Amino acid sequence: MIEDCFCGRGDDLENREPVLDRDGEQALRCCGCGHLDYLRWLPNSVRLLILAEADELSSGPGPHAERAERRTV
Numbered sequence: 001m002i003e004d005c006f007c008g009r010g011d012d013l014e015n016r017e018p019v020l021d022r023d024g025e026q027a028l029r030c031c032g033c034g035h036l037d038y039l040r041w042l043p044n045s046v047r048l049l050i051l052a053e054a055d056e057l058s059s060g061p062g063p064h065a066e067r068a069e070r071r072t073v
């Protein structure tokens with residue numbers, strides 16, 4: 001899902017940096033301007049899905065990459 005930030009940067013939401021704000025609420029930070037997007041305009045189920053996906057992408061190689069690595073060793 002590509003969404004334009006108000007700074008003009010158009011990015012996959014999943015590629016933005018997942019962060020927790022001071023209240024412990026999850027948001028995605030724009031790599032360009034640092035703006036936090038709480039995705040409040042999304043249905044909650046979609047919102048949680050995107051936050052989870054962004055979290056997975058930011059935590060480095062997932063289980064799939066690990067499996068591929070083992071196969072080549």
Ligand SMILES: [Zn+2]
Nearest residue numbers: 005007030033
């Ligand atoms: Zn931005």
